[in-house]
Amino acid sequence: MQGYLKSVAWFRRRDRWFVDERRRRGEVRCIICRKAGTNRSLELHHLDYERASQDAHGKWVAGEEHGDLVAAHPRCHEWIHRVLDRDEAASSAADRREANIRVIRALRAKFSTALNLVANDEL
Numbered sequence: 001m002q003g004y005l006k007s008v009a010w011f012r013r014r015d016r017w018f019v020d021e022r023r024r025r026g027e028v029r030c031i032i033c034r035k036a037g038t039n040r041s042l043e044l045h046h047l048d049y050e051r052a053s054q055d056a057h058g059k060w061v062a063g064e065e066h067g068d069l070v071a072a073h074p075r076c077h078e079w080i081h082r083v084l085d086r087d088e089a090a091s092s093a094a095d096r097r098e099a100n101i102r103v104i105r106a107l108r109a110k111f112s113t114a115l116n117l118v119a120n121d122e123l
Contacts, residue, residue: 001049010062012062013062017044017066017069018038018071020066028042030042030076031071031072031108032076032104032107032108033073033076033111034108035073037071041073042072042073044072045070046064047068047069047070047101048097048100049096050068051063051064051065051068076107080100080103080104083106084103087106090102
């Protein structure tokens with residue numbers, strides 16, 4: 001998928017996703033830390049790549065639906081990939097989407113717990 005992530009089709013899809021998300025929610029937030037961001041400060045993470053494909057001429061086609069993508073700050077995005085690569089529970093998931101959902105839920109819970117500790121001055 002590296003070729004796809006460098007394609008014109010992907011960059012157009014990415015730009016469209018941010019416009020659509022702002023229309024839907026008013027602002028774009030990181031899937032992990034929930035802080036607001038923009039198309040310049042956030043990256044998009046694929047829950048799966050099933051709808052990204054190539055046509056008969058080898059040209060990339062961005063067929064992702066809105067819900068196939070989530071925004072994340074670069075560091076949060078890196079955490080998703082690190083856990084996906086190393087976590088046994090994620091690797092035992094039925095498919096990539098389910099693995100991503102498990103990882104995102106776990107990271108959100110850890111992030112939320114850490115914020116509560118800071119807020120309660122327990123660190």
